[in-house]
Amino acid sequence: MSHTLGIRQAQKQKTRQALLDAALGLLEEQSLSSLGLREVTRAVGVAPTAFYRHFRSTADLGVALVEEALGSLHPMIRTTVSGTGDPEERVARAIELIARHVDGYPAHVRFIARERHGGVQPVREAIRDQLSRFAREVKDELAKDPESEGWTEDDLLMLAHLYVDQMLITASLFLEALEGPEEGREERKREVARVAARQMRLIGLGRHHWLD
Amino acid sequence: MSHTLGIRQAQKQKTRQALLDAALGLLEEQSLSSLGLREVTRAVGVAPTAFYRHFRSTADLGVALVEEALGSLHPMIRTTVSGTGDPEERVARAIELIARHVDGYPAHVRFIARERHGGVQPVREAIRDQLSRFAREVKDELAKDPESEGWTEDDLLMLAHLYVDQMLITASLFLEALEGPEEGREERKREVARVAARQMRLIGLGRHHWLD
DNA sequence: CCATGCAGTTAACAACTGTTCTCTGGAATT
DNA sequence: AATTCCAGAGAACAGTTGTTAACTGCATGG
Incomplete structure (x- = not known):
């Protein structure tokens, strides 16, 4: 074609x-x-x-960079959230995926984290739109999960936003771990992964008991 | 004196x-x-x-601005996390406090959100240090809560970081709500507060069941 | 009261910026 | 084969930038 x-x-x-x-x-x-x-x-x-x-x-170029950095990420997001296995394993897999992405495209990740609240309005808007799209996609994926029975659309979306924000924070922390000296870099990365995993687990627990 | x-x-x-x-x-x-x-x-x-x-x-000036924006915020943080009352009410009070702060010092909040991942290293570091201090203070306050019985220091700190990040995200969303046209501003703010409250509640649920 | 210190001024510097207009060489179209 | 199109080059513009040096006037401390 x-x-x-x-x-x-x-x-x-x-x-x-x-x-x-x-x-x-x-x-x-x-x-x-x-x-x-x-x-x-x-x-x-x-x-x-x-x-x-x-x-x-340059603002126009920035908007193009947003597309380049986030546009191709949608399929990955979908597969990250869904997938089978026990919760613990799914969390580990999601974080591993984030770590790999930051390793592979550190400049893109840095750009998004930096310009999300940056000084150029059109770029901020472009990022906001893409992240909202992510949140909606995550919501759709969450909706398929049996755990989401009885959840309102509204609650699913608020959880999706929580997940998306958490992913960004984690990505940004992985980036920081990458930035220092080579020495102890792997250890710093593992520490980030460890904390992020527990935070995700805690959110997962809150999700599990939401309808109590 | x-x-x-x-x-x-x-x-x-x-x-x-x-x-x-x-x-x-x-x-x-x-x-x-x-x-x-x-x-x-x-x-x-x-x-x-x-x-x-x-x-x-200007980088040096930026570091001074970090001090001005966050230095005087420590007492407020402490009283936000602690305090009595049922969880639902505490969440509402914390979010109300954030909203008031954003209303009172929008430029400071914008500066911190913008430069946290911004292009000036010394400023990023200054912000990171202050936020780490916040997290430790929140941890100390959480430790006093009876709900924290049996928690390790490590887990308390990871929860504290989750709370601090969540506060920043919420503050940034309040700021966005403030930025648009006067028309419907109050409604946008209420929507931000509504979503933030439920996210905080979900995190609180996860916290409650952490030791299961 | 006089000498020192120092916040802020003035002038000048080379280097840099975004934007306009004109031009050119080669691919695309007919 | 002749014509049009257009990505990129080149030169020039007025305006901006950070930094230096030597200065001025006034509050301060002896």
Whole structure:
């Protein structure tokens, strides 16, 4: 179904991706609101004016980065929440998945955590929308669970938001563990996983007794 | 005990405070990493070089803002967690307190939420330290509760962190509710309070059944 | 009362920013 | 084969930035 792009469009997308990659790199030590367009083009090796062929502004680029960072994550979320096995094992599996994602895409995770409450409104909104989508998807998945019998839609959604926020906090903690020196990094990661697992377990307990 | 400052020191502190206030205002629509020193001095009405008499850099000013925003909050935290009454009422009281704080100091709350994962390392660290202090204080307060009998220190601390993070999320949501148009603002705030209360209640349930 | 200290000023610097306009070379279309 | 299109280059713009140096005037301490 995918129509092969012409040489022209292919080259354009390549530069566009290079701009996104360079920006993501530069954003490891600053916020989007201080990211300059010239800074990005310099890092890529193109003229400043080339930027305008792809984005209206750095805020616009930021919105594109949100799509890149979160857009492809929806299938993963679904499979994380659902799945079989005893609760303890499911929690461990979910946290392991988060840890792997942070390991694989640390810059994306950092970007989302940073700009979720950052200084650029359109980007904040884009992230909020994506996270709301996540919450709704988690809710739908929770609804299938036999444990959710008797739950209102409203209560399921509030639990889903709790889970999503908790995932983000955990991801951010894994990132911090990654940031320090190599020495003891694995241990720091294990400690984060340990605490996160117990928090998830406690939330799971609250869920179990919700209808009492 | 407080020694009356000389005219000189008093005037200095006054400009210093003016710089902090102006910065906090400017930070409502951008992040600290893009805040310029000239921008701040211009807003206050002093020469750019005057800035250096008070702060080494905008990052340094940011650290001072963390102290201002969170330093005076410790007594409040303690009384929020402790206190008597049935659980339902305590939850409602805690959320009411958060709502009031956000109403009274929206710029401070925004600053903390924004810079907690922001682009300026020393500021992130300062916030992390303060929040860790909060968590330890909450833990100490939880330890006094009869419900905490049989809990390990470790488990109490993980619960405390859960509470602190939850408070921050709730505060940030109240802030969002405040940001839109006047129309329906009260309703948005009530909705935030409603969801937050149920999440706190669920966590409280998990806490109650932790030792099962 | 006089000398010192120091908060804030003034002026100047090189470097940087976003944005506009004009141009070019090669892919795409006819 | 001739024409159109368009991603990217180049140069120039006015305005901004952080930092330095030398200054001024006034509160302070001897």
